[in-house]
Amino acid sequence: MKPQYLVAYNIPLLDNIERSLVGTVYKNHSIVEARELTMDILAPKLPVFIKSFQKIAPEKSSGLLLAWRRTQPFCSSILANMGFQVYRINGGYKAYRDYVRAYLGRENLPF
Secondary structure, eight states, X not given: OOOOOOOOXXXXXXXXXXXXXXHHHHHHTOHHHHXXXXXXXXXXXXXXXXXXXXXXXXTOOOEEOOOOTTTHHHHHHHHHHTTOOEEOOXXXXXXXXXXXXXXXXXXXXXX
């Protein structure tokens, strides 16, 4: 039996300046305004995002989406509308990272 490997891909949607801008709007105004700004920034990038994702998963197989907190609703809804089955980790990347750290920090790791 051939082993299966998980592969991670990065499709950046916001650059550092855009993320900072959205975070500032979130902190100083509201989550609604931050989400609106996120949509304004991401809308023109949508065709590139879709093509990138289709290239990674052409058969529309299921996948796990790890997205920055304010891009996650946008990404999941777009991918779901494209026919992809999208799973979301409760607590996001930080919860996943904490889980992995706790697992690897155990005294006895199973083989």
